[in-house]
Amino acid sequence: MLELQRIRNEKEAVLEGLKKRNIDATATITKLLEVDQEWRLSKAELEGISAELNQIAKEIGDLFKQGKQEEANAAKSKTADLKEKESTLKTKVDGLDAEMTQLLYQLPNVPNELVPAGKNELDNITVLEVGSKRIYDFEAVPHWDLAKKYDLIDFELGVKITGAGFPIYKGKGAKLQRALIAFFLEEAEKAGYEEFIPPLVVNEASGYGTGQLPDKEGQMYYVNEDDLYLIPTAEVPLTNIYRDVILPSEDFSIKMTGYTPCFRREAGSYGKDVRGLNRLHQFDKVEIVRIEHPSNSEKALEEMIDHVKGLLEKLGLHYRILRLCGGDTGFASAMTYDFEVYSAAQEKWLEVSSVSRFDTFQSTRLKLRFKTADKKTQLCHTLNGSALALPRIVASLLENHQTPEGVIVPEALRKYTGFDIIN
RNA sequence: GGAGAGAUGGCAGAGCGGUUGAAUGCACCGGUCUUGAAAACCGGCGUACCGAGAGGUAUCGGGGGUUCGAAUCCCUCUCUCUCCGCCA
Numbered sequence: 001m002l003e004l005q006r007i008r009n010e011k012e013a014v015l016e017g018l019k020k021r022n023i024d025a026t027a028t029i030t031k032l033l034e035v036d037q038e039w040r041l042s043k044a045e046l047e048g049i050s051a052e053l054n055q056i057a058k059e060i061g062d063l064f065k066q067g068k069q070e071e072a073n074a075a076k077s078k079t080a081d082l083k084e085k086e087s088t089l090k091t092k093v094d095g096l097d098a099e100m101t102q103l104l105y106q107l108p109n110v111p112n113e114l115v116p117a118g119k120n121e122l123d124n125i126t127v128l129e130v131g132s133k134r135i136y137d138f139e140a141v142p143h144w145d146l147a148k149k150y151d152l153i154d155f156e157l158g159v160k161i162t163g164a165g166f167p168i169y170k171g172k173g174a175k176l177q178r179a180l181i182a183f184f185l186e187e188a189e190k191a192g193y194e195e196f197i198p199p200l201v202v203n204e205a206s207g208y209g210t211g212q213l214p215d216k217e218g219q220m221y222y223v224n225e226d227d228l229y230l231i232p233t234a235e236v237p238l239t240n241i242y243r244d245v246i247l248p249s250e251d252f253s254i255k256m257t258g259y260t261p262c263f264r265r266e267a268g269s270y271g272k273d274v275r276g277l278n279r280l281h282q283f284d285k286v287e288i289v290r291i292e293h294p295s296n297s298e299k300a301l302e303e304m305i306d307h308v309k310g311l312l313e314k315l316g317l318h319y320r321i322l323r324l325c326g327g328d329t330g331f332a333s334a335m336t337y338d339f340e341v342y343s344a345a346q347e348k349w350l351e352v353s354s355v356s357r358f359d360t361f362q363s364t365r366l367k368l369r370f371k372t373a374d375k376k377t378q379l380c381h382t383l384n385g386s387a388l389a390l391p392r393i394v395a396s397l398l399e400n401h402q403t404p405e406g407v408i409v410p411e412a413l414r415k416y417t418g419f420d421i422i423n
Numbered sequence: 424g425g426a427g428a429g430a431u432g433g434c435a436g437a438g439c440g441g442u443u444g445a446a447u448g449c450a451c452c453g454g455u456c457u458u459g460a461a462a463a464c465c466g467g468c469g470u471a472c473c474g475a476g477a478g479g480u481a482u483c484g485g486g487g488g489u490u491c492g493a494a495u496c497c498c499u500c501u502c503u504c505u506c507c508g509c510c511a
Binding site: 040043047048050053056058059060061062065072073077078079083246248377 | 433441442451452468469470471472473474478479480481490491492
């Protein structure tokens with residue numbers, strides 16, 4: 001959620017920034033400022049009346065103490081009118097307040113100055129490409145066929161047990177999952193991230209905290225009986241650890257990591273994009289989350305990017321990094337870098353990681369703050385990234401490391417898998 | 424699932440319907456003392472919003488009610504704890 005203060009003070013800059021998302025927020029913001037203006041006036045009036053009532057109540061108390069019953073009772077009669085006004089104004093102020101919140105929820109984050117304007121993925125900027133497309137001297141096979149050939153993943157069996165999008169990993173396929181998770185966690189630990197194992201279901205407040213609610217309500221699985229949501233990413237429980245927290249000093253840098261399964265309804269997906277491991281309802285992911293002083297979030301983002309680069313390089317994957325354009329940047333994000341690995345077999349780039357800085361967009365909702373040296377409270381910045389999500393990494397590994405003899409396991413992974421080839 | 428108890432400031436823990444935004448202790452910050460530290464003593468110490476400021480308002484789990492006045496009374500929801508049952 002954008003800070004109201006910022007919209008008041010930098011209206012033009014906010015509008016200009018949102019244009020990069022192809023959003024003309026003029027109407028919303030004009031309305032918002034109107035409501036805000038009225039809210040402030042009404043609130044001032046309300047508080048004046050409350051003050052008056054408080055004053056009278058105090059006087060009545062004193063009169064009773066002095067035994068002046070009659071005067072006290074006389075004073076009581078003065079309040080009826082004020083109470084009536086107070087009640088009306090209270091309703092009005094609450095209504096305006098709710099209206100502002102509603103309007104604020106509609107506004108996405110303002111993109112960072114580096115974010116290019118643009119509509120969709122075509123406008124993203126490739127900032128780096130490492131490696132080159134592999135040339136095959138045989139027909140490259142897509143991962144879903146490889147998974148079948150080597151009996152690694154059974155998609156049909158998953159349909160039987162649960163439904164489409166819930167694959168069953170078996171044998172070396174299962175072990176590869178476990179190896180990747182261990183590898184990613186250990187790399188994160190080496191980079192200074194503390195490991196957490198959070199709950200896989202969260203309450204409503206947590207959903208609002210990181211911005212999944214109310215924007216993406218339909219994307220999460222919902223447990224009606226207990227009013228809980230299955231997490232779509234470890235970002236939700238990990239970041240919410242710091243909901244309603246005021247860090248005691250401005251000297252902090254919180255680095256968390258966690259492996260969790262992730263659950264996404266993916267309503268609206270269809271066709272080729274969902275083939276094989278490309279899009280699942282349940283998948284595994286190691287997430288990295290950071291909570292930073294505003295002055296450090298730029299550096300933190302760089303570090304996270306370097307971390308993900310390191311992972312992909314250790315896995316021997318050819319990849320590129322995109323700086324997403326305004327239109328492709330997520331609702332809550334101020335700037336997002338996507339990592340994509342090229343799949344020759346599918347003849348397309350697969351998104352394997354997304355690293356974002358949210359600035360104060362999440363911490364506004366989370367009420368995540370820190371104390372400055374002069375004892376003021378100030379909002380923290382939050383960031384997060386996948387490091388990494390498994391399915392498309394598995395797809396990439398299978399497709400890019402395939403040989404006629406089998407799939408070669410990257411060196412870095414072997415100590416976790418215990419085997420060096422899948423055949 | 425059944426029965427009971429409870430929810431107050433960073434923590435612990437008082438609180439009669441009327442200067443209680445809230446005693447007290449601990450923690451924390453500043454100071455005095457000390458060569459330094461500890462101890463002792465003095466002072467400070469929640470959050471949010473409105474306001475240029477003075478100041479005002481709200482907040483004792485959430486919501487509603489009674490009252491001139493609610494942390495204190497009533498209703499309701501949520502959560503926590505204890506015991507019993509069930510179970511990994």
